[in-house]
Structures are given as structure tokens and as C-alpha cells.
Amino acid sequence: MQKIYIEITNLTEVKSLTGIQRVEKSVALEMYKMIKEQLCFVVFKADSYRLEMLDTDLFIEYLKGDKNAFDKMFSGEYLEFEKMHPGDIFFEIDAVWNGRYKNSVLLPKLKRYGVRIACYVYDIIPITHPKYSHFNTRFNFINYIGAYLQYADILIASAKSTLDEINELSDKLGIPRVKGYVSWLGSDFKAEKNDGEIPEEVIEAAKNKYILNVGTI
Numbered sequence: 001m002q003k004i005y006i007e008i009t010n011l012t013e014v015k016s017l018t019g020i021q022r023v024e025k026s027v028a029l030e031m032y033k034m035i036k037e038q039l040c041f042v043v044f045k046a047d048s049y050r051l052e053m054l055d056t057d058l059f060i061e062y063l064k065g066d067k068n069a070f071d072k073m074f075s076g077e078y079l080e081f082e083k084m085h086p087g088d089i090f091f092e093i094d095a096v097w098n099g100r101y102k103n104s105v106l107l108p109k110l111k112r113y114g115v116r117i118a119c120y121v122y123d124i125i126p127i128t129h130p131k132y133s134h135f136n137t138r139f140n141f142i143n144y145i146g147a148y149l150q151y152a153d154i155l156i157a158s159a160k161s162t163l164d165e166i167n168e169l170s171d172k173l174g175i176p177r178v179k180g181y182v183s184w185l186g187s188d189f190k191a192e193k194n195d196g197e198i199p200e201e202v203i204e205a206a207k208n209k210y211i212l213n214v215g216t217i
Helices: 009-013 022-037 056-063 103-112 135-151 160-173 200-205
Strands: 004-007 041-044 052-054 073-080 089-090 116-121 153-157 179-182
Touching: 004 022, 009 022, 009 041, 022 041, 022 056, 041 056, 052 056, 073 103, 089 103, 103 135, 116 135, 135 160, 153 160, 160 179
Parallel strands: 004 041, 004 089, 089 116, 116 153, 153 179
Antiparallel strands: 041 052, 052 073
């Protein structure tokens, strides 16, 4: 059976589920519902410089709020590339560019064994707007996106504008474009009943077209 390996190191290290980690959590839970038997979640272990596989069921229980599952979900079993099969998928959805291991080292190993590579790209701001990023982030991001432009089979972008920027970058570098798709980010905020009075200016504003811009920057 084809396996899908999803790298979620940051998701297991951060205490708050915001931004990219919220996306990872939602994707993991939804994919578990659909293709549970095919999923394998992996995390990078700095002490051994290897990818450790998690117990899928316990990891999902942790995501659902069971804090006791955290220590139990680390299987102690490491991902062995030679045991992967051609057609297996490595799916990168994490914010890994500042991580301890480099994609420029990992991805060629995966390709050697016929593994297909997919990556979800949220934006390429460290390249398009470098003044908003730390020097280390810019340096590491170049390694990250460069590796995926070279080795990925598909790229999934959060918006058409992001995919356009990725394609423009490939053109500038003189390399073939990676097949790309757009998958917009959704929302899992729960609507709560609000008995408070709505200000008149909000009511008036809601009658017109508007743009809501949400982001860290």
C-alpha cells in the first residue's frame, strides 16, 4: 500500500497552535479520516539526525487534546529510506526552513528511492520581501525553496499569487517550473453567539465590498 509520509516536527515542538501549525493540525486530522492506513507522521530528531516515525493513532489523540499521548506517540522507530517504495509520497507541510536538517540533503535521498515529493508553500516572503525577514531566515529559506524547486514533483500554494511568484522565481533561475496547484487556506474558527450590540459603523461597512487582510507581517 502506498504510504504518505508527512513531516510535522514543529507541530510537536511548539506549545501554541497558530499560523502554519493550525494548518498542519487541520490537514492531519482530515487526512486521518480519509486515508488513515496510508499515513505516517515523521519528526526530525537532532540527537540522531534522523527522521523518527510517530504512532499515528496516538499522534491524532494528542492533536485532539490528549496531552498524555504526547510522550507515548514517539515510536523509537526511524524512517529507513531503503524500505520506502517507489510511489510513496513525502509531503512537507511544516515550517522547516529554520530547522536543524536541510532539505537539500534530505530530498535527493528520497528521490533516489523513487519517492514522490510534495510541498505546501504558504508564501515566499523571505525572497520577495527580504526586508521583513531575519538574515538567518532568508539564508535558510533559499536552501528550503531551492531544494523543492529542484526535487519536488508537485507544489501546492496557498494562493494563486504565491504560485505565480514561485513560477516567476523558477523562470529567473532558468529552471523548469514544478507542477503547481492552489489550495486555499480555510477557517476553523467556531462562531459563537454574540448578544452584544453591533456598532452602527460596522453595520454600514458590512453593506459594502471590503477586503480583510490577516497576517503576521
